[in-house]
Amino acid sequence: MVNKTACICFLGNPNFDTRVNNLAGSFESIGIKTDVIGFEWRDQEVNAQRGRRTIYKLDKSKSSLFYYAKFKTLLILHLLKTNADYYFAEDVYTLPFVTIIAKIKKAKVIYNSRELYTQLAGLRNKSFVQKVISTLEKMYIRKVDLVLTTGEMDTDFIKEKYTLENVLTIRNLPLKKLPINIINYNRLFNLDKKYKVLFYQGVLFEGRGIDQVIKLLPELGDYIFVLCGTGEHKDQFVELAFELGVSDRVFFLGAIDQAELINYTAGADIGFSLIENISISYYYALPNKLFEYIMASVPVIVSDLPQMKKIVMDYKVGAVVDFDNVNELKETILRLTETSDSIKAFKENCVVAAEELNWQKEFTKLLERLNQIG
Numbered sequence: 001m002v003n004k005t006a007c008i009c010f011l012g013n014p015n016f017d018t019r020v021n022n023l024a025g026s027f028e029s030i031g032i033k034t035d036v037i038g039f040e041w042r043d044q045e046v047n048a049q050r051g052r053r054t055i056y057k058l059d060k061s062k063s064s065l066f067y068y069a070k071f072k073t074l075l076i077l078h079l080l081k082t083n084a085d086y087y088f089a090e091d092v093y094t095l096p097f098v099t100i101i102a103k104i105k106k107a108k109v110i111y112n113s114r115e116l117y118t119q120l121a122g123l124r125n126k127s128f129v130q131k132v133i134s135t136l137e138k139m140y141i142r143k144v145d146l147v148l149t150t151g152e153m154d155t156d157f158i159k160e161k162y163t164l165e166n167v168l169t170i171r172n173l174p175l176k177k178l179p180i181n182i183i184n185y186n187r188l189f190n191l192d193k194k195y196k197v198l199f200y201q202g203v204l205f206e207g208r209g210i211d212q213v214i215k216l217l218p219e220l221g222d223y224i225f226v227l228c229g230t231g232e233h234k235d236q237f238v239e240l241a242f243e244l245g246v247s248d249r250v251f252f253l254g255a256i257d258q259a260e261l262i263n264y265t266a267g268a269d270i271g272f273s274l275i276e277n278i279s280i281s282y283y284y285a286l287p288n289k290l291f292e293y294i295m296a297s298v299p300v301i302v303s304d305l306p307q308m309k310k311i312v313m314d315y316k317v318g319a320v321v322d323f324d325n326v327n328e329l330k331e332t333i334l335r336l337t338e339t340s341d342s343i344k345a346f347k348e349n350c351v352v353a354a355e356e357l358n359w360q361k362e363f364t365k366l367l368e369r370l371n372q373i374g
Contacts, residue, residue: 006034007082009075009098010090013055014038018288019114019172020090021258022359024053030367037078039071042230054078072097086110086370089144092117092137099140108373109144114172116154118161119280138162145373148366151286151307168369172288174262174295176358183267185226189251194222196337199268199298201261202289204231204252207282209274209303209323211237216330217246223333224249228256228264265296269337273302276323286311293318295354299336299346301329315353317346 006027014020014036027034034052041058056074060067075094079087079101087102089095090112102109118134141147141158147167149155155169185197198213204227213225214237227237227250234252241250256264265271271293275285286307293300294311300318302308309320319332337343 004032004086005084006032006086006088007037007079007084008034008088008090009037009079009094011039011071011093012091013040013042014053015055016255016258018174018258018292019112022173022175022363023088025175026359026363035082035084037075039074041067076101088112090114092133095140095144096136099143103143108146108370110146110148110370111141111144112148113141113154113158114148114150116157116281116284146369150288151284153284153307154286157280157284166373168365170362170366171286171357172291173357173359173362174288174292176295176354176360177262179263179266179296181263183264185224185251185267189224191224195249196223196269197267198223198225198333199228199265199271199293200225201228201256201265201271201292202287204229204234204237206233206236207276207278209272209276209329211240212274212323212326212329213272214240214244214246214250216326216333217241217249218244219330220333224251226251226253226264226268228253228261230255261292262296265292265298268293268296268298269343270318270333271296271298271300273300273308274321274323274329275303275305275308277303277305291357294350294357297347297350297354299343299350301332301336311357315357316349317353 008020008024010017010020020036024034024036036053038055039058040055041060058067058071075097079097084107086108087098088110089098091114095111099109117137141162147158147164148170149158149167150172152169155167158164158167186193186195200210204210217223217225241247273287273290275282277283283305284307285305290300290302290308290311294317300312302312302318302320303323304320312318312320319336321328321332
């Protein structure tokens with residue numbers, strides 16, 4: 001793949017996206033010059049241009065129509081200026097524009113179906129939007145050279161739905177690395193050493209078990225809950241913690257740069273990857289946070305969903321709970337953290353699992369397939 005180039009397009013901020021960062025970094029490490037085009041609409045300040053990475057600022061406050069029109073225009077203009085051998089559409093929203101322009105340039109197109117977009121829970125009550133997304137994906141997914149998914153069940157779903165064979169599972173695995181400067185939360189927040197750290201990283205949404213954990217804090221006692229990430233429901237969770245009188249034990253750290261995140265994760269005793277089963281997309285969930293907890297040697301509690309459950313059970317790195325059973329969640333937290341020895345055993349299993357569940361190994365599968373498609 002000497003002298004090859006790539007362009008990665010993502011409706012999101014690539015600075016906080018593991019998959020984009022790993023993909024771009026791996027390409028650069030083997031000499032594939034890579035442009036990254038991203039978009040930011042939240043409050044974070046962004047550097048519009050940094051090396052081969054461009055992040056455009058969008059405004060969601062006016063109207064959705066204006067927001068998408070500006071996104072489309074900026075993306076198309078930037079793509080017209082680029083020349084690459086491989087164009088990556090990192091979501092269904094960039095898929096049409098990336099596909100059309102890449103084909104004009106006679107380049108290869110890779111569609112990263114990081115979600116089952118036609119089955120998103122957030123579109124359950126938005127039938128028109130769901131229909132538009134379904135139509136767009138159906139129109140363009142057969143035109144790409146390779147479809148990537150994040151789990152085997154997603155791959156099977158895509159293959160069957162669109163009668164495709166050019167689908168490859170590339171899981172959202174983190175880079176194999178050790179934390180360099182582990183955050184000591186008891187020292188950071190000036191707390192007694194007796195407090196154990198419950199941890200969540202990712203977007204602050206409903207249906208992620210965040211409210212369940214906050215509601216358990218009055219019963220748990222010597223535990224704090226640390227959250228790394230941003231999201232439209234943050235204020236709701238802040239208010240819930242205040243109403244329950246546990247604001248002094250719930251800490252919102254905001255978005256953490258990907259390069260530093262493992263240091264924050266590694267300071268926790270338990271990580272949560274809880275997802276409410278309200279759509280096929282969620283049922284098939286295999287989020288990157290699960291593997292990031294494992295890489296940081298943090299035992300994890302996950303929902304009883306097939307792909308997450310398999311990882312946790314196969315590698316013995318935590319426990320599985322019924323999302324709606326709060327008592328089971330409480331008992332599991334206590335069981336996993338009841339002694340330092342119990343935590344130590346799970347951490348040791350995480351170390352073994354991380355030898356296999358890392359991006360460097362997963363990336364070799366993608367390179368092999370790219371070599372095949374030319």
